Amino acid sequence: MHDDKPTLGVGMVGYAFMGRVHSQAWRTVGAFFDLPVKPTLAVLCGRSREAVTATAEQFGWAAVETDWKELINRDDVQIVDICTPGDSHAEIAIAALEAGKHVLCEKPLANTVGEAEAMAAAARAAAAKGVRSMVAFNYRRVPAVALARRLVADGKIGEIRHVRAQYLQDWIVDPEFPLVWRLQKDKAGSGALGDIGAHIIDAVAFITGQRLAGVSAITETFIKERPLAEASSGLAASGGRERGPVTVDDAALFIGRLTGGGLASFEATRFASGRKNALRIEINGSLGSLYFDFESMNELWFHDHTLPAEESGFRRIIATEPGHPYMDAWWPPGHGLGYEHTFTHEVRDFLTAIAEGTDPTPSFDDGLWVQRVLAAVEKSAADDSRYVPVEDR
Template sequence: MPDPSPRPLGVALIGYAFMGRAHSQAWRTVEAAFDVPAIARKVIVGRDEQAVAEAAQRLDWEEHATDWREVISREDVDIVDICTPGFLHAEIAIAALEAGKHVLCEKPLANDTAEAEAMVEAARAATARGQVAALGFTYRRVPALALAKQFVQAGRLGTLRQAKAAYLQDWLVDAEAPMSWRLRKETAGSGALGDIGSHAIDQIQHLSGQRVTAVRGRLATMVPERPGEDGPEQVTVDDAAWATLELDGGATASVEVSRMATGAKNSLRIELFGTDGALRFDLESPNELWFLDATAPVAEQGYTRVLVTEPEHPYLEAWWPQGHVLGWENAFTNQARDLLLAISDGETHRFSPDFDEGLALQRVLDAIIDSDAADGTTITL
């Protein structure tokens, strides 16, 4: 009698560094936390044979490989998870989709709009065949930010008038910090703007439910040269960026991002201001959401701290008793859960953001770059 249960979904992870480690943790824990389709961590891929072999053992993958093209052709691979530098996203994602695989691609979608458009074309054809093309803006799965989205959707803020997002880090403050692929335009596309600014802009659009229609932007490269393997090397991307965004619902948003903000380790601060209330959040305190109810009597108004650890809060039914806080890595597990549910029942669990949303955001990033090149001229999308 044949086994009625389907085989586990085979996962291939392309990339084993920082994001590869985070995604590996998610694939290791998702089945223990959530009721999802079974998976098999089939293979992890990297260019360095020895390094990827060590990563496979350390991160608990069945196999390792150095040729991603061969891996995406395997019949036992159903999901291709792309954690490479941005300049490789388009080639790998398009090939994986054309090979019939579901794809999860780290943000931002691509290094420029032309690449993103080609990825969207492949994703739309794949979606018509029943595949999922998912984009990894993981902070949407932070429970406190998911709760903030529920507050906005429930009308607790009234009409949104203004939003602020600042994503600040300090890992490049030291002018002697060495060059990396993140500081080269040909591999990273852009600097702080694409890397962390994409998160800030995605959150503004996602939480508000409004789309960016016009931008004014400024970029800065504060340390123009860094130590390279063969001597000093020119930095060809931005260290920091600022932008004003006009939204189609009438709100205005400001964005500030920097890798040069001394003392800020990984601070994504978001504030939303509406006619009936306000919200604020800081990723350095990821379990806290602050809410102000402006409909209460003035004498009673003030921000209320919501500790987002209750079973009734988004994603928390799978985790620990109330008051037992979650960490940064849990959002990746929540993301893996949503992807697996979208694969198993896409009619009920559509994955967002998809590649179309990634293309729309890439156009915002490119418009900010164009605005900076035009001395802060407003660019309409």
Template sequence: MSEDKPRIGVAMIGYAFMGRAHSQAWRNAHRFFDLPLEPHMAVLVGRDEQRATSAARQLGWDAVETDWRRAIERDDVDVVDICTPGDTHAEIAVAALEAGKHVLVEKPMANTVAEAETMAAAAGAARGRGVRSMVGFTYRRVPAITLARQMVADGRIGEVRQVRAQYLQDWLADADAPLSWRLDKEKAGSGALGDIGAHIIDLTQFVTGQRIAGVAGMLDTFVTERPVAESFSGLHGTGGTERGPVTVDDAAMFLGRLSSGAPAVFEATRFAWGRKNAIRIEVNGSTGSLAFDFEDMNVLHYYDATEPAGTAGFRRIIVTEPEHPYIEAWWPAGHGLGYEHGFVHQAVDLVRAIGAGEDPTPSFEDGLHVQRVLEAIERSSAEHSTYTEIGD
């Protein structure tokens, strides 16, 4: 620990996939970036004490609690990092904010608009006491995406005319893949729509600097029953006969309009064989285009329509130069970053905001708007409506 840096204690609630990603971020943020406060991995929270203790030992947490309420009461905790299923986010976040703890919550912020409104109200009240809050839309922190936002803001593609965004995965394409909490609407809120569609909603708004003002959506569930995990022997094998219902969408397709009136097309699916984590966004403007695919995450494609047609073409920008966002703290040019680095950048931005007494982004108000977009898409699909406006 640095002698001249005060510590900021972190409690992390949950320790599975997202918990592991967040843990490496808290371990490494201050080792690569100059931070005003040094993160201290104070306590990990899990319901099963034995498993939580094993995870804490592996991931680097100092202590374990089995009740999140005890964690937020601890004097050595300043930040509560929520990595649990969506049905628990609101209760934990509101309690932590009221206890004076800064909060980082994984996306989507909540399972319903009502929950998100409660969380945003609590964040607003806490802000007046100097307590900060942020939603974990981590892909904002990919250097190529942050560079794309800067280029749009600098006018490099002119006026935004249209956007197309996709998030394609295939981990559920096998009809015999087992049930998990992500397929239970009570826990997850929605399926592909909230799990991965929320990301491309946020990325579109982040890159363009505009909000989505209205949508028309269509949701589909292709596999309505799956083997329960306990009786299933593997992803691509024969398992038991017990099956349970899938209560969320498998794929979401929707149209949107940005606040400027520009149209956008979105697709989120976990049934695209061969696509492991293909997050794609292309923004077409009046003088150029930008395109990104997370499966080639260190590259941003840029087309300058002001160049002579005879030599114009998409330019492949390798986003690993020291002047690119976040890169100076890492490796020499050409030595690419990976999935985990976005979480480090997220921790860095949150700690810096807390140290500066500023509100980090995306805020709980930003998360609330994404929740309203998700609800509008669900409503549009259920009612077969052509367009649903999104209120504030």
């Protein structure tokens, strides 16, 4: 069959944990979704030619570069996918947008509000010329999470009263775990707050359609010093004898009020022993409640409070029906999806928006708002939990 769909070459910067996940998404999305365009894996970029070449061969990238500026200058690249630590997001994204390349950027958008503001301004200027950009909050693309958003929008739980959001991990509980880049403020911006707290800030806004108006927060760094990392891959690492300071938070807790009046609490920690990737959100409304836990990612729990007490209670929805978000492209009902599929859905939505000439979400402006929340949390925690408003414009 002749395929006359326009082709878009993808150039990705970064080849480690996120780079591998994004690679899998780009190479599989067209096999399951009927896309208006055809993505090709044009070039993968990383500082180590040996390592980036090995990843490129594993996932099917056609070429490699060791300088992201060379990647942006290539004629076979129309999309730039940024999977690097946060300290390089702004420079790469702004350069790519000014070069007329569509940009997908991992979260959080940047390391500072100033960087995020510059990125959002560049995105708005590029959008006026038909160049699209999106920040990669992949948990929006979990079918059960997207279904929760639909139920809230349809009024199934009524007026939102309470939101409880947690993101719990345990991969740095060991005090001898090495000082990887995620534990260094100059590279990561913040610790658990930005790495995983950013996800629940965005997910709550996505599901409820409401944003945090302000926060009161506390943060803590439990382990002040760690062995310097000698090697790392994903969330695994090995260290040596020399040690260095941890310059980010290990845990962050904050409360706030939503723009619709509801109360919200957030907890992000990498010290919840036994919890591997427990992104949990519970929403209580005047007519019912919803509950989600990513460690059971194909399930959404729904309580209909309008039923008689004798019949009511939480019921489990297996979010694998063809009518559930994204599921018509996958397996028969009951055959669940996994972590990687959220990224496939992400690039599917991004490609569709590019082809249709619409602005994808979450936008760089959405990412900027999350960055402002992160900054407000840090400011509040540094000032005895004083309430700090979040700018939303």
